[in-house]
Amino acid sequence: MTLDELAFRLNDFNGEEGTTFDALVTEQDILEVTCSNNDEFPIHVTQTDTQILAVTPLFNISEVESGNVDELNAIFLRLSPAVPLSSIGLQGETYILFGAMALSTRFEVIAHELEVQAENTIDVLEAVEHLLA
């Protein structure tokens, strides 16, 4: 499935819990997905030869209260295994929540994964909000 096809089907999707998506392919050829359960932190979807990658940039390291970075990292390391379907990572200076799926993943599974990732974003941010500037 190309990113354009995925965008088309996501825009048409209506989840069991009333979740809907706003999906568009940017000029940089990244699929930007906003889930109705969290419209503040969009998910960026791209592909490699074997995987679909779903990335939600959370915040920059500079947004962490100085002196709190070590504690934040430790919390994230402990938290990551507990977060369903998504992992927490650092890309450059930006903390990200990300999920990876095989290219052959069925559309319904992709939609579910994106829905969960949007939900996870709120949970994860709530857990570390007190450490941010």
Added chain:
Amino acid sequence: MGVLKDLMQAVRGGANEVGEAIVDANAIRILEQEIRDAESAIASAKQSLTRMKSSEIRLKRDLSTLAADIADYEQKAISALNAGEEALAGEVAERIAELEGDRDDKAGEQEALNNEVNKIHAMIKARERTIQKNKRELDKVRTVQELQRATESVSRNFAATGSKGHRVSQALDRVKAKQQNWQDRMEAGEWLEGQEGVDDIDAKLKAKGIGTSGGSAGSDVLARLKARQSG
């Protein structure tokens, strides 16, 4: 080569700024070249295999012809011996020895050919492993590149907002407010549904003349007031 180790070295070396190439482009070219080399080596090995297979078929045919010839001459030699033709039998024996030499040569050739085929099969397997390994390594590199691309545009916005303070908290508050709003609407919807149910029951009761009867309300009040006056 392990791409992950190179990646970490690059990050430690400070190549973690947005837009900066984390992965050495040269390393990617080498991986891609190795994949192409291995693929063309496999293609030519498969061609050799085809050629060898036809040689093998020819050798097998020759060998079975020789075996048949040898058996035939052996039979004839025995017949000659039985007929007391010792000299003729000797000549046939010479012929058999010649054919057997020929057969041994061809058998040797066939064995060498088999060894060669096995070697080529092993080589193809090894090359295929190289290809798979390099493709996995390349996919790690691509993953990193894609993660970088997918993160880049948004993290630029983080920097561009200027007033970084409480950006995340504010966004969280907005999301939670919306979710609360949605929750409230859901509850309101449920309440309304419940009310409609109650109204239904009242209407049904009234229709059956059960419960409050409007007509007697006034006389009830009057009776209550009279009772208070006398009391």
